[in-house]
Structures are given as structure tokens and as C-alpha cells.
Amino acid sequence: MKRQDAKRPYLPHEHTHSMLHDLTWTAGPVVLALAIAGALVFWLLDPAPPRTITISAGQTDSSFYYYAEEYAKILARNGVTLKxxxxxxxxxxxxxxxxxxxxxxxxxxxGGVASKEHASSLISLGSVSYVPLVVFYRGKGLTQLSQLEGKRIAIGREGSGTRMLSLKLLEANGIRPGGSTELFATDGLDAATQLVSNQVDAVFLSGDSATRALMLRILKVPGVSVMDFQEARAYTRVFPYLDEIDLPPGVLDLGRRVPSETVHLVAPTVELVARPTLHPALSDLLIEAAQEVHGKPGLLQRGGQFPNFVAHEFPISEDANRYYHSGKGFFYRVLPFWLANIADRALVLLLPVAVLIFPALRIVPGLYRWRVRSRIYRYYGALLAVERGAMRMSNDEERKGLLVELDYIEESLNTLKVPLAYADALYVLREHIGFVRSRLSAVTRKAASEV
Structure with missing residues (x-):
């Protein structure tokens, strides 16, 4: 049986890009997997802050609305729109x-408008100002709200924080709607007018209703006094969202010494409240804006007293707590807001990438080693086929065919490029080719001698 033309094994002659290919096909997939994992962490676990957020403030002529507009101006400097x-x-x-x-x-x-259930589902960025409750009444000597039993009282308009707080304090003193005490839904100038015209016996003013100018006008009216909350400390214990503050003598008018004596007041604080989904970067930006707006000294506060992390009703957020104790992060101190945000978010990648990259550093060398050696092992498969053919050859034509295959293997091997670290395997392969060639010659000589 004659041997057909030698079937050459697949041994490519062009090895110019083998090393580059090896690196690409071993490290490439790992790098791609790390990039995809990093992108998922970057965009899903720590998304970019929105460029537009919305705040619910107050009436357009209120201090709440003024504060919110000031926040908006400050946030606009950093590219954030506050509606x-x-x-x-x-x-x-x-x-x-x-x-x-x-x-x-x-x-x-x-403070004072939220239930415990409602408060637990929101977060506070801190207290930003006092809202003192000031009670004006006709007469003298009023030191307890229970003394207003059976009187006519203006306690604030429907839906206002003043009205809700007034009702709670009156109820604590045994005065409830529907009883002998008549309650009026008026506040501000309207309530003051009712007091001056003797339509009501007392008015509860707070916030925008209790302006310095309005209080001075009311105190000029003969027969009208301001209530001194002598039990202010007790109120702060019963109602934790209240603080005790004082109006020192002359604070409203130094020339006429108004008030003439220290007046003790109770005051809830205004908190900047947010949903828990508020982005941490925006939390820092909002607190920074609040510091600029509320940090100045005033009649009822010292400079730098507000904002602060003393949250009365709503739990202080972790991001706000971190900001009050350690301030802005390094990137936000030295970089513009959006660039700092990108850098800060990039830090989030360090942990997951570190978790992935160390196993990858162990896998990649193994893959690379296997890929380089696999090309060398491919020659061993062809060489083994030649050796087996030598054991079965029956004529000179088959011997010549095997020598052609062996020459082809050696010719292809001459173009193979491997890293220096694997040169030993290449030279061992050359020795094995020489071994098979010598064995092929030995089989040929043996066959010739037998003839």
C-alpha cells in the first residue's frame, strides 16, 4: 500500500504578532471584565447627583421662601438648579x-408638625433657625397659658405651623377646641389688629408673624403685654422639639429699653428635611448653603450657631452628621463641585476593583503561560504523528513523505517567536525533532539491512 501525499498539520508560518495576540487574548478579557464591573459600580451603586432638585418652601412673602431662594443662588454657583x-x-x-x-x-x-411615624421616614440635614412663639395679651401678670381659659385667642391660620404648635401647647394646659375658649384662625398683622381693637384677648405669633417691627408696634399699645414663659424649661422637657430662648432687656429697642425685663420664650427650630434618597454630594452642598444663609448672628442666635446637627424630630442623616463633624471631603475642598464629585465617586471603584484585580493578577499569568505553551504543544502533536508513521512505514516513498512533514514542522518552528522565559521549551522541542529525525533514519537503516 502506497502512502499518499503527506498531510501537513496546521502550523502557521507567520508568528510576527503571536506575543501581542497572546497578551490581547489573555489580559484583554480580564481588563474588559474589570471595566464592565467598574462601570456598573460607578453608575448603579453610586450614581451621579441630579442637576435639578426641588424644595417646598413657604408663602412667597415668607422667610422660608426667602431662605429657599438664597439656597438656589448658592447652588447655582455649582451648576445645580434648585426649584x-x-x-x-x-x-x-x-x-x-x-x-x-x-x-x-x-x-x-x-418642629412640632410631624408625628413619630412620619419623622422616621425622612432625614434631617440639620436645624437652621429658631421660630420663637410670642404670646401678646391684654392685661398684665400672665405667666401660664392655662390662664387663657375662656378667652378669645388668635392662634394662626389653618395649615400653619403656628396654629399646630399653639393647639399642642394649649392642649397641654387643658384648653381644647370646642370648649369655652374661642379660637381664631388669624395671624400676623390681622391678629395684631384684632388684639388692638379688642376683638381677641391674646394672639400667638411666631416666625414671620413675630417680626421685630410688629412686636414693637404691639407693645406700644396701652394695656398690651408679652407673656413671660416662666415654665419654659418644663416645656422643653415635655416637647423635645422646643428650645428655651430669652429676649434680654432692650433687645427690641435699646433707647426705650424694650422689653424692660428678660422675657423667656419657647421656640421650635426649623429643620432642613429631605427624603432619604437625597444624593450625598447634594447634602453637603445644601448644608454649605445653609451655613452661608443662617450662620450670621441675629437677635435670637449667635454667629455660627446655625445650621447645626441638633435634629429634634427627624433623624440626622449620616451624610449630614459626617459633614458637621469632619467638614467637606478633600476633593470638594480643592476641586470644583462636579469635578470633585467625579473624583469622589471614582474612589468607590477602589474596593470592588481591588477585590477583582488581585485574583485577575493570578489568573492572567496562568492564562498567558497556557496560551504560549499551547502553541508549542501543537508541534508535539504533529511530531508524535510523524513518529508513529515512522513505526508503520513500509516503503521509501512513505519515508520521504514523513521527512517532508518533519521538515515542514522544523520550518514552521523557525518562525515561532516566544518570550525568553519560554525559550527552554522551544529548544527542548528542537531536540525532540532531532530525536524523531534520527529515529526515522534508524528505522530506514534497519529496513535496508533486512533487505
Whole structure:
């Protein structure tokens, strides 16, 4: 039986790009997997902050609305748009935050308007100001709210934080709606007018209603006094969202010494409240804006007293707590906001990438080693086929065919390029080719001698 033309094994002659290919096909997939994992962490676990957020403030002529507009100006410097939505006050602000259908991210909320259940589902970025409750009445010597039993009292408009706080304090003193005490839904100038015209016996003013100018006008009216909360400390124990503050003598008018004596007041604080989904970077930016707006000294506060992390009703957020204790992060101190945000988010990649890259560093060398050796092992398969053919050859034509195959293997091997670290395997392969060639010659000589 004659041997057919030698079937050459697949041994490519062009090895110019073998090393580059090896690196590409071993490290490439690992690098791609790390890049995909990093991108997922970067965009899904720590998404970029939105460029537009919305705050529910107060009536357009209120201090809440003024504060919100000032926040908006400061955030605009950093490329963030803060939309200011007017409202009826703290009660509506709270309801908007709790309603998932409302597209509200944060709001200014006065203490005393939230239940424990509602407060637990929101977060606070800190207290930003006092809202003192000031009670004016006709007569003298009033030191307890229980003494207003059976009187006519203006306690604030429906839906206002003033009204809700007034009702709670009156109820604590045994005065409830529907009893002998007549309650009026008026505040501000309207309530003051009713007091001056003797239509009511007392008025509860707070926030924008208790302006310095209005209080001076009321105190000029004969027969009208301001109530001294001598039990202010007790109120702060019963109602944890209240603080005790004082109006020192002459603070309203030094020339006429108004008030003439220290007046003790109780005051809830206004908190900057947000949904838990607020981005941490925006949390820092908002607190920074609040520091600029509320950090100045005033009649009721010292410079730098607000904002602070003393949250009365809503749990202080972790991001806000971190900011108050350690300030802005390094990147935010030295870089523009958006660039700092990218750098800060990039740090999030370090942990997952580190977890992935160390196993990868062990896998890649093994894959590379296997790929380089696999090309060498391919020659051993062809060489083994030649050796087996030598054991079965029966004529000179078959011997010549095997020699052609062996020459082809050696010719292809001459073009093979491998890293220096694997040169030993290449030279061992050359020795084995020489071994098979010598064995082929030995088989040929043996066959010739037998003839």
C-alpha cells in the first residue's frame, strides 16, 4: 500500500504578532471584565447627583421662601438648579415630602408638625433657625397659658405651623377646641389688629408673624403685654422639639429699653428635611448653603450657631452628621463641585476593583503561560504523528513523505517567536525533532539491512 501525499498539520508560518495576540487574548478579557464591573459600580451603586432638585418652601412673602431662594443662588454657583415651590407652610411642606407622587426632594419644616411615624421616614440635614412663639395679651401678670381659659385667642391660620404648635401647647394646659375658649384662625398683622381693637384677648405669633417691627408696634399699645414663659424649661422637657430662648432687656429697642425685663420664650427650630434618597454630594452642598444663609448672628442666635446637627424630630442623616463633624471631603475642598464629585465617586471603584484585580493578577499569568505553551504543544502533536508513521512505514516513498512533514514542522518552528522565559521549551522541542529525525533514519537503516 502506497502512502499518499503527506498531510501537513496546521502550523502557521507567520508568528510576527503571536506575543501581542497572546497578551490581547489573555489580559484583554480580564481588563474588559474589570471595566464592565467598574462601570456598573460607578453608575448603579453610586450614581451621579441630579442637576435639578426641588424644595417646598413657604408663602412667597415668607422667610422660608426667602431662605429657599438664597439656597438656589448658592447652588447655582455649582451648576445645580434648585426649584423653589411656594406652599402654605410647614404642614404642607411635610405632606409633600411624605407623598411619593409629589416631586419634592427637600423642605423647610418647623418642629412640632410631624408625628413619630412620619419623622422616621425622612432625614434631617440639620436645624437652621429658631421660630420663637410670642404670646401678646391684654392685661398684665400672665405667666401660664392655662390662664387663657375662656378667652378669645388668635392662634394662626389653618395649615400653619403656628396654629399646630399653639393647639399642642394649649392642649397641654387643658384648653381644647370646642370648649369655652374661642379660637381664631388669624395671624400676623390681622391678629395684631384684632388684639388692638379688642376683638381677641391674646394672639400667638411666631416666625414671620413675630417680626421685630410688629412686636414693637404691639407693645406700644396701652394695656398690651408679652407673656413671660416662666415654665419654659418644663416645656422643653415635655416637647423635645422646643428650645428655651430669652429676649434680654432692650433687645427690641435699646433707647426705650424694650422689653424692660428678660422675657423667656419657647421656640421650635426649623429643620432642613429631605427624603432619604437625597444624593450625598447634594447634602453637603445644601448644608454649605445653609451655613452661608443662617450662620450670621441675629437677635435670637449667635454667629455660627446655625445650621447645626441638633435634629429634634427627624433623624440626622449620616451624610449630614459626617459633614458637621469632619467638614467637606478633600476633593470638594480643592476641586470644583462636579469635578470633585467625579473624583469622589471614582474612589468607590477602589474596593470592588481591588477585590477583582488581585485574583485577575493570578489568573492572567496562568492564562498567558497556557496560551504560549499551547502553541508549542501543537508541534508535539504533529511530531508524535510523524513518529508513529515512522513505526508503520513500509516503503521509501512513505519515508520521504514523513521527512517532508518533519521538515515542514522544523520550518514552521523557525518562525515561532516566544518570550525568553519560554525559550527552554522551544529548544527542548528542537531536540525532540532531532530525536524523531534520527529515529526515522534508524528505522530506514534497519529496513535496508533486512533487505
Amino acid at each position: 423653589v415651590m411656594p406652599s402654605d407652610g410647614s404642614v404642607q411642606n411635610l405632606h409633600r415630602l411624605l407623598d411619593p407622587k409629589e416631586r419634592i426632594d427637600l423642605a423647610l419644616v418647623q
